[in-house]
Amino acid sequence: MDSILKIAKRELTAYFTTPIGYVFIIAFVLFQMFFLFELNNFFDRNKADLTDFFDILPFIFLIFIPAIGMRLWSEERRTGTIEILLTLPISITEAVIGKFLAAWAFISISLLTTLTIVYTTVKLGSPDLGVITANYIGAILIGGAYLSIASFCSALTKNQIISLIISVKICVVFLFLGHQSFLNIAKGFANKIEFIGISSESLINFVSSFSFWKYQINIKRGIIDSRDIFFFIIFIGSMIYLNIKLINANKAK
Amino acid sequence: MIKVENLVKEFGSLRAVDNISMEVNHGEIVGFLGPNGAGKSTTMKIITCFQTPTSGTVKVCDHDIKTGSIFVRKCIGYLPESAPSYPDMSVISFLNFIASIRGFNSKVAKANIDRVVQICELENVLHKKIETLSKGFKQRTCFAQALLHDPKVLVLDEPTDGLDPNQKYIVRKLIKELGKNKTIILSTHILEEVDAVCDRAIIIANGSIVANSTPESLRQMSQHYGAVTVTIKNSDLEKTKTALSNISTIKNVEVLEKDDKYFVTAYPNEKLKSITAQIIDSSRNSGWSFSQIFTDHGKLEDVFRQLTIKS
Numbered sequence: 001m002d003s004i005l006k007i008a009k010r011e012l013t014a015y016f017t018t019p020i021g022y023v024f025i026i027a028f029v030l031f032q033m034f035f036l037f038e039l040n041n042f043f044d045r046n047k048a049d050l051t052d053f054f055d056i057l058p059f060i061f062l063i064f065i066p067a068i069g070m071r072l073w074s075e076e077r078r079t080g081t082i083e084i085l086l087t088l089p090i091s092i093t094e095a096v097i098g099k100f101l102a103a104w105a106f107i108s109i110s111l112l113t114t115l116t117i118v119y120t121t122v123k124l125g126s127p128d129l130g131v132i133t134a135n136y137i138g139a140i141l142i143g144g145a146y147l148s149i150a151s152f153c154s155a156l157t158k159n160q161i162i163s164l165i166i167s168v169k170i171c172v173v174f175l176f177l178g179h180q181s182f183l184n185i186a187k188g189f190a191n192k193i194e195f196i197g198i199s200s201e202s203l204i205n206f207v208s209s210f211s212f213w214k215y216q217i218n219i220k221r222g223i224i225d226s227r228d229i230f231f232f233i234i235f236i237g238s239m240i241y242l243n244i245k246l247i248n249a250n251k252a253k
Numbered sequence: 254m255i256k257v258e259n260l261v262k263e264f265g266s267l268r269a270v271d272n273i274s275m276e277v278n279h280g281e282i283v284g285f286l287g288p289n290g291a292g293k294s295t296t297m298k299i300i301t302c303f304q305t306p307t308s309g310t311v312k313v314c315d316h317d318i319k320t321g322s323i324f325v326r327k328c329i330g331y332l333p334e335s336a337p338s339y340p341d342m343s344v345i346s347f348l349n350f351i352a353s354i355r356g357f358n359s360k361v362a363k364a365n366i367d368r369v370v371q372i373c374e375l376e377n378v379l380h381k382k383i384e385t386l387s388k389g390f391k392q393r394t395c396f397a398q399a400l401l402h403d404p405k406v407l408v409l410d411e412p413t414d415g416l417d418p419n420q421k422y423i424v425r426k427l428i429k430e431l432g433k434n435k436t437i438i439l440s441t442h443i444l445e446e447v448d449a450v451c452d453r454a455i456i457i458a459n460g461s462i463v464a465n466s467t468p469e470s471l472r473q474m475s476q477h478y479g480a481v482t483v484t485i486k487n488s489d490l491e492k493t494k495t496a497l498s499n500i501s502t503i504k505n506v507e508v509l510e511k512d513d514k515y516f517v518t519a520y521p522n523e524k525l526k527s528i529t530a531q532i533i534d535s536s537r538n539s540g541w542s543f544s545q546i547f548t549d550h551g552k553l554e555d556v557f558r559q560l561t562i563k564s
Binding site: 002003006007010013014017018079080081083084086087088089090091251252253 | 264298301302303304305323324326327329331333334335337338339340341342346350351353354355356395398
């Protein structure tokens with residue numbers, strides 16, 4: 001446990017001793033401002049809520065979080081520091097969790113910068129702060145889920161770009177599985193095919209039950225259901241477990 | 254201290270380490286030699302628990318790398334090839350990080366950091382970012398990391414690679430000094446290094462050990478060991494050749510011409526019996542003279558080539 005925090009501390013510090021952290025946060029903020037105020041006409045709608053802001057967040061995250069996660073392990077492998085890290089008297093589990101927590105904390109810090117948008121909204125009207133808080137929790141959870149995918153992909157290869165592309169793809173799949181656009185296509189498709197013994201409806205529901213989209217719908221409305229939280233925690237835990245297994249397998253390769 | 258038994262490591266169909274067994278005792282400095290890709294680094298990575306072997310066992314300080322990996326890592330200091338360290342950190346923060354992971358409280362950490370900074374002569378770069386340092390300082394920073402917990406065993410993968418002659422000298426002196434009370438295994442392909450620092454050399458080729466003895470007895474394996482070369486004048490050539498060929502302890506004689514001088518090399522029947530005295534006597538008695546005489550003590554390079562190309 002102690003080692004996890006030490007690893008996390010070093011990793012988190014690294015975001016702020018290099019330009020990466022600052023560049024990332026600035027890009028992140030500008031990107032969302034652009035979406036919110038330019039594409040979404042925030043000021044013309046006369047509604048003091050942030051629904052649209054939190055609607056686009058999972059899509060912005062699709063690019064930004066794999067970009068944070070891609071360096072977690074591939075950078076260590078590229079520079080060879082992984083040999084230092086894994087020959088220190090710590091377990092792989094501690095290293096993986098430590099690195100994950102640091103990146104997750106960094107994402108949460110980046111999210112804090114969006115509080116200016118909340119401030120603007122509060123000044124302009126009276127938004128439901130409970131809903132906003134729930135949305136932030138949802139954003140951190142979905143961010144963690146993306147990050148766990150990105151961290152796993154990062155351990156697959158020395159090449160950060162490859163790891164970025166793979167993790168974006170996987171994140172897209174997990175997001176859209178439960179999105180209405182996917183469901184419409186799947187259902188339209190399923191009507192044409194006869195499944196033997198399994199109703200196409202339940203199959204689609206089963207597949208879509210793995211989607212991040214589905215679990216954040218409630219959170220978006222301000223309802224924090226323990227099942228939704230549970231899903232994200234189980235998902236993140238499983239990905240971290242696979243990440244540990246993967247690094248162990250790399251040792252034996 | 255280090256005991257390797259029947260170690261095998263396969264990468265797909267490639268057998269990088271092929272049934273290696275060896276032992277390194279307390280207080281010994283062992284040089285690990287071999288061409289690129291011979292399996293030196295792989296063996297060292299297995300000893301330091303960075304990779305797991307396909308089969309075979311390794312014990313370090315009586316702990317098995319499989320069952321006591323954490324203990325093994327506690328008693329080893331490891332300098333990986335090309336001395337990696339976090340480029341965005343300063344030397345001091347890097348050492349602080351390693352010290353905290355090694356579980357030192359701040360007082361012990363400070364004492365240990367002061368010690369390794371002094372040993373590795375890092376005083377002037379403590380607060381510089383590692384990425385801005387020269388190769389020599391990067392090397393010594395990573396070396397300092399390996400020494401921080403005053404380990405019983407040091408595993409050094411090409412510790413002087415890429416350093417200039419002065420830096421090499423410093424690092425070798427350091428290794429020699431540390432070897433007095435530590436067990437050290439170092440890999441290199443600089444053969445003079447083996448002579449300069451190692452008590453024993455292990456030569457490995459294609460994943461197997463082809464030689465394992467002191468640098469001196471390795472040199473005795475050289476074809477040229479014990480050969481005596483005399484430099485003579487043109488006019489003395491025939492006389493010298495005949496005289497040397499008649500000495501019973503000389504196996505054969507070779508002649509080389511260079512810049513109007515002749516170099517006559519005599520090879521002994523038995524490498525360990527010196528023929529120098531007989532040659533000097535022959536010169537006196539048979540009426541030929543030499544301007545220089547040189548006894549060859551064998552070059553490790555020759556032995557290295559003999560052993561690694563053959564296999």
